[in-house]
Amino acid sequence: LDRQLWHACAGGMVQMPPVNSLVFYFPQGHAEHATVAVDFSSAPKIAPFVLCRISSVKFLADPETDEVYAKILLVPQPSTSLELDYSEAISTDSREKEKPASFAKTLTQSDANNGGGFSVPRYCAETIFPRLDYSADPPVQTVIVKDVHGEMWKFRHIYRGTPRRHLLTTGWSSFVNQKKLVAGDSIVFLRAKNGELCVGIRRTKQGLGGPAESPTGWTYGSFS
Amino acid sequence: LDRQLWHACAGGMVQMPPVNSLVFYFPQGHAEHATVAVDFSSAPKIAPFVLCRISSVKFLADPETDEVYAKILLVPQPSTSLELDYSEAISTDSREKEKPASFAKTLTQSDANNGGGFSVPRYCAETIFPRLDYSADPPVQTVIVKDVHGEMWKFRHIYRGTPRRHLLTTGWSSFVNQKKLVAGDSIVFLRAKNGELCVGIRRTKQGLGGPAESPTGWTYGSFS
DNA sequence: TTGTCGGCCGATCGCCGACAA
DNA sequence: TTGTCGGCGATCGGCCGACAA
Numbered sequence: 477l478d479r480q481l482w483h484a485c486a487g488g489m490v491q492m493p494p495v496n497s498l499v500f501y502f503p504q505g506h507a508e509h510a511t512v513a514v515d516f517s518s519a520p521k522i523a524p525f526v527l528c529r530i531s532s533v534k535f536l537a538d539p540e541t542d543e544v545y546a547k548i549l550l551v552p553q554p555s556t557s558l559e560l561d562y563s564e565a566i567s568t569d570s571r572e573k574e575k576p577a578s579f580a581k582t583l584t585q586s587d588a589n590n591g592g593g594f595s596v597p598r599y600c601a602e603t604i605f606p607r608l609d610y611s612a613d614p615p616v617q618t619v620i621v622k623d624v625h626g627e628m629w630k631f632r633h634i635y636r637g638t639p640r641r642h643l644l645t646t647g648w649s650s651f652v653n654q655k656k657l658v659a660g661d662s663i664v665f666l667r668a669k670n671g672e673l674c675v676g677i678r679r680t681k682q683g684l685g686g687p688a689e690s691p692t693g694w695t696y697g698s699f700s
Numbered sequence: 701l702d703r704q705l706w707h708a709c710a711g712g713m714v715q716m717p718p719v720n721s722l723v724f725y726f727p728q729g730h731a732e733h734a735t736v737a738v739d740f741s742s743a744p745k746i747a748p749f750v751l752c753r754i755s756s757v758k759f760l761a762d763p764e765t766d767e768v769y770a771k772i773l774l775v776p777q778p779s780t781s782l783e784l785d786y787s788e789a790i791s792t793d794s795r796e797k798e799k800p801a802s803f804a805k806t807l808t809q810s811d812a813n814n815g816g817g818f819s820v821p822r823y824c825a826e827t828i829f830p831r832l833d834y835s836a837d838p839p840v841q842t843v844i845v846k847d848v849h850g851e852m853w854k855f856r857h858i859y860r861g862t863p864r865r866h867l868l869t870t871g872w873s874s875f876v877n878q879k880k881l882v883a884g885d886s887i888v889f890l891r892a893k894n895g896e897l898c899v900g901i902r903r904t905k906q907g908l909g910g911p912a913e914s915p916t917g918w919t920y921g922s923f924s
Numbered sequence: 925t926t927g928t929c930g931g932c933c934g935a936t937c938g939c940c941g942a943c944a945a
Numbered sequence: 946t947t948g949t950c951g952g953c954g955a956t957c958g959g960c961c962g963a964c965a966a
Contacts, residue, residue, distance in 0.1 A: 586927055591959050595926055637962055641926060645960060810948055815938050819947055861941055865947060869939060 477544070477624055478674065482535040484578040484666045485544045485624070485676035492546060493530055500525045501550055527553045537624035542655065542677040544624065578666035579604050580678065588659040590649060596633070596642035604665045605642075605673070608635055619644075621665070621675040629675065701768070701848055702898065706759040708802040708890045709768045709848070709900035716770060717754055724749045725774055751777045761848035766879060766901040768848065802890035803828050804902065812883040814873055820857070820866035828889045829866075829897070832859055843868075845889070845899040853899065 483490065493499055502525050528550035537544045579600040581587075587594050601608070608615045615635040622628055632646035657663070660680035668674055707714065717723055726749050752774035761768045803824040805811075811818050825832070832839045839859040846852055856870035881887070884904035892898055 584927060586929090589928095591957080592928095593960075598925065634960090636960095637926095638964095639925075643960090649959070808948060810950090813949095815936080816949095817939075822946065858939090860939095862943095863946075867939090873938070 477535050477537050478668065479535055480576050480578075480668065481624060481664075481666050481674045481676055482537070482544050482546075483575070484580070484664045484674075485537075485678055487580070487678065492533060495530050495533055497530055498553065499528055499530060499550070501528045501552075529553050537676075539625065541679060542624050543679055544676065576667060576669055577603055578664060580662050580664045582662045583657060583659050585659045588652060588657055588661070590652075592649070594631075594644040594648045594663075596644060598642060600665055601633070601635075601642035604667050605633060608633065610635065619673060621673040623675050624677075701759050701761050702892065703759055704800050704802075704892065705848060705888075705890050705898045705900055706761070706768050706770075707799070708804070708888045708898075709761075709902055711804070711902065716757060716759075719754050719757055721754055722777065723752055723754060723774070725752045725776075753777050761900075763849065765903060766848050767903055768900065800890060800893055801827055802888060804886050804888045806886045807881060807883050809883045812876060812881055812885070814876075816873070818855075818868035818872045818887075820868060822866060824889055825857070825859075825866035828891050829857060832857065832866075834859065843897060845897040847899050848901075 483492075503522055504524065530548060531551045532547075532549040534547040535544070536547060579597070581597055581600065584595070586592050596605070605619055606617065608617055617633050619631050619633045620628055621631070629651055630647050631644040631651070634643050634645055635641070636643065651657075655677060657677070658680065662678040662680075664676040664678060666674045666676070707716075727746055728748065754772060755775050756771075756773040758771040759768070760771060803821070805821055805824065808819070810816050820829070829843055830841065832841055841857050843855050843857045844852055845855070853875055854871050855868040855875070857866065857868055859866050861867075875881075879901060881901070882904065886902040886904075888900040888902060890898045890900070
């Protein structure tokens with residue numbers, strides 16, 4: 477999964493530390509975010525936080541819901557490491573600062589309704605979408621976007637109505653149905669460096685259908 | 701799953717031995733019906749058949765495809781048992797002889813087509829379905845049938861056209877779609893002893909999407 | 925600028941009898 | 946007796962501008 481698209485989906489609140497950086501792991505905080513209740517009573521002597529070194533970070537997306545999440549491998553460090561300058565523990569990967577143009581919109585009732593299209597905010601259409609030929613009447617084009625799995629979607633992008641506005645029509649309802657989008661979910665458009673148009677999804681909170689726990693490790697749900 | 705409905709779905713060729721009866725188990729025959737290739741080469745000294753006693757028989761239906769199958773628990777018997785009268789090995793459960801009224805029809809193209817109804821053979825309508833009031837014009841009723849999972853389905857049963865014939869209209873296409881029926885599949889109607897109407901499915905051969913192997917044991921596909 | 929609504933047009937669904945196998 | 950077909954009316958999907966927030 478493309479790193480920039482991942483961050484656009486996760487939202488600006490999410491910062492990922494770089495590999496090899498030092499972080500504190502808080503077992504209780506982790507437990508509170510778990511999908512199933514965690515019982516520490518059998519291991520009473522657990523530290524409130526553990527200094528760890530990040531050995532790997534994987535940027536992933538759920539195959540079904542398109543929700544993004546990260547798999548972070550933590551290696552506990554000897555407590556002597558505490559003497560090190562742990563300010564690096566809160567450092568952020570410098571690569572995150574190269575933010576490509578992206579735009580997120582929360583779906584309205586009209587966007588999610590069957591039989592409706594998608595109202596494209598002007599800013600999104602002008603800065604993210606391919607340039608539209610306004611001399612045509614009406615100005616129309618087909619935009620092709622790639623989702624987090626690399627699958628391609630085709631939308632009819634038209635500029636019409638009085639007053640004029642940008643809309644996605646043909647292809648949109650199929651996208652809504654197949655992705656099972658509802659009002660309140662957000663859609664993220666992103667123009668990658670190579671000019672390719674990408675799309676991601678951020679589900680409304682109550683989804684709670686986060687990625688399933690893998691039997692071989694823990695997964696972190698993303699915050700939005 | 702109701703035993704009578706199970707047998708109606710499985711078809712007349714299928715006879716199930718009663719619990720505690722003796723049967724011969726043929727490993728090679730079993731292997732030939734398995735969905736995955738079986739390699740006996742690592743166990744070269746396998747008997748061509750094994751005398752077994754049936755300890756339990758479960759009549760089941762696949763939750764997805766509605767295909768019926770049976771789970772048979774076999775306990776190998778000491779070879780001395782061979783001295784017993786093994787004619788009982790081919791005996792059939794006497795309960796199978798109490799056959800309630802049932803009818804099977806292979807779906808035609810017109811039956812399976814979208815936008816079409818189901819042509820009910822006269823014999824089926826008159827002997828299986830609830831009695832229709834022919835004095836009405838046209839004679840119509842709603843028939844309610846129960847599938848192998850106990851789920852209820854509603855069909856509009858009408859007697860019309862020239863010449864007159866029985867048809868299932870409203871509700872039928874929904875049934876075809878949800879059960880993913882195609883031309884060539886068979887549908888089984890059965891009137892249980894309590895007068896309840898039941899429906900089962902027999903898929904066309906090439907489905908081969910038999911019930912998944914359970915990790916804790918073997919399952920038998922049903923013959924049709 | 926953009927969310928919602930009613931209008932409207934075309935596509936599809938699904939019920940019908942005609943006809944023939 | 947019943948499988949297939951074309952007709953056709955009802956319904957639905959989906960594109961449109963009007964209007965107002």
